[in-house]
Amino acid sequence: MAISTVVQKRETPEVSDKLPYAERHRLYMAERSRRLSESVRDIGELPPVENPERKESCRYDLSKFIFTYAPEGKDPFSNEHVRVIHRIENAIFHGGRFVEAVFRGFGKSTISELTAVWATCYGHKHFIPIIGANQTRATDNLDSIKGIFESELLLADFPEVCYPIHALEGINQRSHGQLYLGKPTFIEWSADYLVLPMIEGSAAAGSVILACGITSSKVRGMKKRRGDGVQLRPDFVIIDDPQDEESASSPKQITKRLNIIKKAIIRSAGHTTGMSVVMPCTVIQKNDLVDQLLDPKTNAAWQGERIPFIRRWANAHQTHWLTEYARLRNTYNPDDPEDQLRARAEATAYYVANRPEMDNGCLVSWDYCFAQDEGEISAIQHAYNALIDDGEEVFASEFQNNPLSPPEEEGQLTRDEILAKLNNLKRYDVPTACEKMTAFIDVQGVCLYYVVCGWTADFTGYIVDYGVFPEQHKPYFSLREVTRTLQNNFPGTGQEGAWRAGFDALTTKLIGREWRRDDGTVLRISRVLIDANDGNAAQTVYDFCRQSPHAAIVMPSRGKGITASSAPFSDYRRKVGDRVSEWNWRIPAGKGRTAVRYILFDTNYWKSFVRSRWRVAKGDSGSLSVFGRRPETVRMFSEHMVSEYSVRTEGRGRVVDEWKLRANYSENHFWDCVVGCAVAASEQGILLAGTSANNRPRKAPIKLSELRQKKLTRV
Numbered sequence: 001m002a003i004s005t006v007v008q009k010r011e012t013p014e015v016s017d018k019l020p021y022a023e024r025h026r027l028y029m030a031e032r033s034r035r036l037s038e039s040v041r042d043i044g045e046l047p048p049v050e051n052p053e054r055k056e057s058c059r060y061d062l063s064k065f066i067f068t069y070a071p072e073g074k075d076p077f078s079n080e081h082v083r084v085i086h087r088i089e090n091a092i093f094h095g096g097r098f099v100e101a102v103f104r105g106f107g108k109s110t111i112s113e114l115t116a117v118w119a120t121c122y123g124h125k126h127f128i129p130i131i132g133a134n135q136t137r138a139t140d141n142l143d144s145i146k147g148i149f150e151s152e153l154l155l156a157d158f159p160e161v162c163y164p165i166h167a168l169e170g171i172n173q174r175s176h177g178q179l180y181l182g183k184p185t186f187i188e189w190s191a192d193y194l195v196l197p198m199i200e201g202s203a204a205a206g207s208v209i210l211a212c213g214i215t216s217s218k219v220r221g222m223k224k225r226r227g228d229g230v231q232l233r234p235d236f237v238i239i240d241d242p243q244d245e246e247s248a249s250s251p252k253q254i255t256k257r258l259n260i261i262k263k264a265i266i267r268s269a270g271h272t273t274g275m276s277v278v279m280p281c282t283v284i285q286k287n288d289l290v291d292q293l294l295d296p297k298t299n300a301a302w303q304g305e306r307i308p309f310i311r312r313w314a315n316a317h318q319t320h321w322l323t324e325y326a327r328l329r330n331t332y333n334p335d336d337p338e339d340q341l342r343a344r345a346e347a348t349a350y351y352v353a354n355r356p357e358m359d360n361g362c363l364v365s366w367d368y369c370f371a372q373d374e375g376e377i378s379a380i381q382h383a384y385n386a387l388i389d390d391g392e393e394v395f396a397s398e399f400q401n402n403p404l405s406p407p408e409e410e411g412q413l414t415r416d417e418i419l420a421k422l423n424n425l426k427r428y429d430v431p432t433a434c435e436k437m438t439a440f441i442d443v444q445g446v447c448l449y450y451v452v453c454g455w456t457a458d459f460t461g462y463i464v465d466y467g468v469f470p471e472q473h474k475p476y477f478s479l480r481e482v483t484r485t486l487q488n489n490f491p492g493t494g495q496e497g498a499w500r501a502g503f504d505a506l507t508t509k510l511i512g513r514e515w516r517r518d519d520g521t522v523l524r525i526s527r528v529l530i531d532a533n534d535g536n537a538a539q540t541v542y543d544f545c546r547q548s549p550h551a552a553i554v555m556p557s558r559g560k561g562i563t564a565s566s567a568p569f570s571d572y573r574r575k576v577g578d579r580v581s582e583w584n585w586r587i588p589a590g591k592g593r594t595a596v597r598y599i600l601f602d603t604n605y606w607k608s609f610v611r612s613r614w615r616v617a618k619g620d621s622g623s624l625s626v627f628g629r630r631p632e633t634v635r636m637f638s639e640h641m642v643s644e645y646s647v648r649t650e651g652r653g654r655v656v657d658e659w660k661l662r663a664n665y666s667e668n669h670f671w672d673c674v675v676g677c678a679v680a681a682s683e684q685g686i687l688l689a690g691t692s693a694n695n696r697p698r699k700a701p702i703k704l705s706e707l708r709q710k711k712l713t714r715v
Contacts, residue, residue: 041174041177041178041179042179042180042181042182043163043164043167043178043179043180043185044180044181045181046159046160046163046180046199047159047163048159049156049157049158049159050156050157051156051157052157054068054157055157055158058118059122060089062085062088062089062114062115062118063077063081063082063085065114065118066085066111066114066118068153069114069117069148069151069153069154069157070110070114070148071147071148071151071153075368075369076368078365078366078367078368080102080106080307080365080366081106081107081111081366084100084102084108084111084280084307085111087100087278087303088111088115088278091236091276091277091278092115092119092124092125092236092276093124095274095275095276096276096277096303097266097276097277097279097301097302097303098277098278098279098302098303098304099279099281099290099293099294099302099303099304099305100278100279100280100281100304100305100307101281101282101283101290101294101304101305101306101307101401102280102281102282102307102401103282103307103308103309103365103398103399103400103401104282104398104399105369106307106366108240108241108280108281108282109141109144109240109241109280110144111280112130112141112238112240112278112280113130113141113144113145113148114148115238115278116128116130116145116209116238117145117148117149117154119236120161120196120204120207120209121154121158121161121203121204122203122204123203123204123207124236125207125235125236125276126206126207126208126232126235127207127208127210127222127224127232127233127234127235127236128207128208128209128210128234128235128236128237128238129209129210129211129212129219129222129234129237129238129265129268130142130145130209130210130211130212130238130240131212131213131214131219131237131238131239131240131242131265132211132212132213132214132240132241132242133213133214133241133242133243133244133247134213134214134215134244135211135212135213135216136213137213137240137241138211138212138213138240139191139192139211141211141240142191142192142193142194142209142211145194145209146189146194149161149162149165149194150162150165150166158204160197160199160201160202160204160205161196161197161199161202161204164178164180164185164187164197164199165187165189165197168187168189172189172190175187175188175189178197180197180199184198184227185197185198185199186198186206186226186227186228188227192210192211192212192218193208193209193210193211193224194208194209195207195208195224195226195227196208196209198226198227198228206226206228206230206232208224208226208232210222210224210234214239214242214257214260214261214265215256215257215260219260219264219265219268220260220264220268221264221268222234222265222268223268233268233269233273234268234269234275235269235273235275235276236275236276236277236278237265237266237268237275237276237277237278238278238279238280239261239265239277239278239279239281240279240280240281241280241281241282242257242261242279242281242289242290243257243281243284243288243289243290244284245284247289248284248285248288248289249284249285249288249663249664250664251639251664251665251667252478252667254287254288254289254292255476255635255636255639257289258289258292258293259476261277265277279293279304282397282398282401283306283397283401283402283403284397284403285397285403286403286404286405287414287415291403294306295416297416297419297631298419298631298632306400306401306402307365307401308365308399308400308401308402309364309365309366309369309379309383309399309400310362310363310364310365310383310399310400311363311364311365312361312362312363313361313362314358314359314360314361314362314380314384315360315361315362316354316357316358316360316361320354320357320358321358321384321388322387322388324350325347325350325351325358325384325388326388328343328346328347328350329343329344329347329385329388329389330343330388331343344374344375345375348375348376348377348381351377351381352377355378358380359378359380362380364379364380364383366379367379369382370382383395383399386398386399387399392404412611412642412645412646413611413614413615413641413642414642415638415639415641415642417614417615418614418626418634418637418638418641418642419631419634419638421614421618421623421624421625421626422625422626422627422628422629422630422631422634423462423618423625423626423627423628424628424629425462425464425627425628426627427464427465427627427628428464428465428515428627429464429518429627430454430462430464430515430516430517430518430523431454431456431462431517431518432517432518432519432521433456433457433460434454434455434456434462434517434523435455435456435457435523435686436454436455436523436526436527436681436684436685436686437452437453437454437455437464437515437523437524437525437526438452438453438455438525438526438527438528438529438677438680438681438684439451439452439453439510439525439527439528439529439677439680440528440529440530440531440557440672440673440674440675440676440677440679440680441503441506441507441528441529441530441531441673442531442669442670442672442673442676443499443530443531443532443534443537443541444479444669445495446479446482446485446486446487447468447469447470447472447479447482447484447485447486447502448468448469448486448502448503448506449466449467449468449669449670449672449673450465450466450467450468450469450506450510450673451463451465451466451670451673451674451676451677452464452465452466452510452515452525452677453674453677453678453681454515454523455681455684455686456686457686457687458621458622458687458688458689459613459621459622459678459681459686459687459688459689460621460622460623460624461613461623461624461625461677461678461681462624462625462626462627463624463625463626463627463674463677464515464627465627466626466637466670466673468482469486469502469505469506469509470484470485470486470488470489470502471484472484475632475633475635475636476635476636477636478666478667479666479667479669485498486498486499486501486502489501489502489505490502495536496540499537499540499541499544500540500543500544503530503540503541503544503548503554504544504548507528507548507550507553507554508550510525510528511524511525511528511550511553511554513525525553526553526684527553527555527680527681527683527684528550528553528554528555528680529554529555529556529557529599529676529677529679529680530544530545530554530555530556530557531557531559531672531676532556532557532558532598533557533558533559538556541556542556542596542598545596545598546596555596555597555598555599556596556598556599557598557599557601557676557679557680558598558599558600558601559600559601559602559603559606559672559675559676560600560601560602560603561602561603561604561658561659562584562602562603562604562605562656563604563649563651563656563658564649564650564651564652564654564655564656564658565649565651565652568584568602568654569584569585569586569602569605570582572586575588575589576589577589577590581682581683583682584601584602584605584606585599585600585601585602585606585679585682585683586599586600586601587599587600587683588600599679599680599683601679603659603675604646604656604657604658604659606675606678606679607644607646607657607659607671607675608646608657608659609678610624610674610675610678611646613678614641621689622688622689624674636667636670637670639665639667640667640668640669640670640671641670641671641674642662642665643661643662643665643666643667643668643671644659644660644661644662644665644668644671645659645660645662646658646659646660647659647660
């Protein structure tokens with residue numbers, strides 16, 4: 001449909017004859033210029049709707065709208081497409097929060113963009129932010145939406161929306177001052193947002209579509225005041241793939257984006273208006289943002305599903321696909337650029353010859369998803385080609401929405417395991433069976449992390465308190481985000497002075513507290529270990545423990561990772577005054593009058609020990625649990641608990657789990673604290689059920705006379 005500018009009849013401007021000629025001429029030319037400008041800016045009458053029945057048939061049918069008005073060609077929808085679109089319709093008409101995790105190539109972004117156009121054109125919604133993983137992606141979504149509004153087919157049935165847009169002729173500056181029959185349309189057509197034209201009788205009049213990156217400052221407080229003075233707030237949000245590869249592997253970024261969604265985006269409509277949210281997305285890694293929102297245990301308010309590409313593998317999975325077919329596809333001369341095409345053609349010919357048997361039993365989500373230009377003839381073949389070419393790990397993530405755990409994380413602690421150990425106790429509550437209380441302090445430059453545990457005689461542990469000193473008054477943060485520091489808390493002190501003042505204040509708080517059991521019995525912490533591994537802080541820790549009024553309770557702690565190639569603690573030769581335990585810790589004798597004793601322990605052994613405690617079922621002897629009822633309250637703590645992983649190594653006839661910090665995890669402070677609390681419990685006499693209370697049997701000392709007698713006997 002062609003756009004023509006309607007120029008209205010120009011009347012001669014009226015100017016009073018009483019004015020001087022020069023002034024009359026100036027006013028005449030100014031008024032003439034104004035009227036000419038208005039006539040050019042005025043888009044004139046709208047063309048009629050080309051097919052009213054077609055337009056009306058799509059009013060409440062998003063699927064039909066997509067097939068009718070999408071500019072590009074479309075393959076037939078699968079049942080999964082129909083179900084996803086139906087969920088979007090439900091969200092628009094009835095509200096709700098939906099997560100639709102679909103495989104790459106499903107068309108989720110196209111569906112999202114057409115949803116925004118459909119919802120605004122019919123007036124179902126009036127302010128739709130489209131949130132992307134970053135601003136660039138969000139802007140790309142908006143550019144695609146602009147293309148839909150500029151399409152000839154949409155113009156044919158929605159002239160009240162599209163005719164003023166076409167009149168811009170791609171020149172965004174023309175939106176300023178555009179008129180329709182002499183009245184402003186208030187259309188806005190910028191890089192970040194659209195305001196649809198205010199045409200009388202249009203259901204879309206003044207509707208807003210905003211493009212925004214999820215971490216952008218524009219996400220908080222989203223609102224738009226239109227040219228007519230009306231202020232709008234979002235009433236429907238599309239969050240299109242809110243994460244990328246980098247953010248999906250960062251616990252800090254995951255938590256940050258989850259908080260933005262729950263606090264800024266969902267609450268952007270205010271408290272008196274409901275907010276509908278749809279999130280078409282793909283799971284990138286285990287426990288990423290999408291993976292967490294799909295978990296009904298931790299995010300029950302969100303409905304969602306994972307749509308895999310392969311619902312069921314073929315019966316010939318091993319007998320045809322991954323053997324002969326894979327061999328044919330991968331057997332070619334890498335030095336010949338044409339030979340790979342020959343190999344793929346032979347593999348396809350093999351598939352054609354055996355297709356009934358090779359397809360048998362296989363179920364795909366979308367029969368029309370395959371690359372015809374690459375010679376593929378079915379979605380089943382497309383799936384197996386991807387599996388063979390890119391491997392199981394890529395296929396599990398990009399096609400199945402169910403990423404594999406990285407090799408180093410197999411068998412490691414997971415957040416789900418930690419969250420399953422919430423014991424429903426309140427903070428500071430100590431169960432009746434507890435006999436000892438221990439604490440550990442992890443030393444950082446700006447703050448002190450600490451954990452307090454109660455222990456029963458059989459090494460059942462209850463984490464009754466944890467935190468940071470000085471207190472931060474926020475549920476989640478990283479060390480770099482600590483704002484209330486030791487230096488702020490103790491002004492005028494240097495680093496050593498701030499540490500010393502912090503040790504004194506925190507130990508006084510912990511040791512001075514009465515920890516009351518359920519039966520009314522009062523317990524006090526019997527051992528506080530302070531991390532002395534940091535060379536910068538070690539001397540301050542030693543000096544404090546020696547001079548503290550709680551010197552009988554506080555003790556420096558040093559961890560040492562004993563590897564498979566190192567001499568084990570059991571080979572340590574006891575010296576006079578040493579206290580040595582069979583549980584891989586020892587307290588060397590102090591040297592000199594001013595020396596302070598410290599505890600040295602095998603970090604590899606004790607981290608594996610604590611992992612085992614987390615995996616013991618609640619209620620069983622030797623289990624470990626943490627206070628709390630709601631998973632979101634221990635998010636930061638649980639991430640610290642899974643910050644490290646173990647690698648099984650062998651050496652010198654021993655097998656040892658050696659612990660390392662996971663990639664993209666930098667916060668392991670509470671993990672260190674829990675491990676330290678367990679070491680302190682062992683030092684205080686707590687024993688795992690079924691183990692001996694005695695240390696490893698010592699060899700009887702050999703007398704000098706007996707040694708001489710043995711030598712004489714050998715001679």
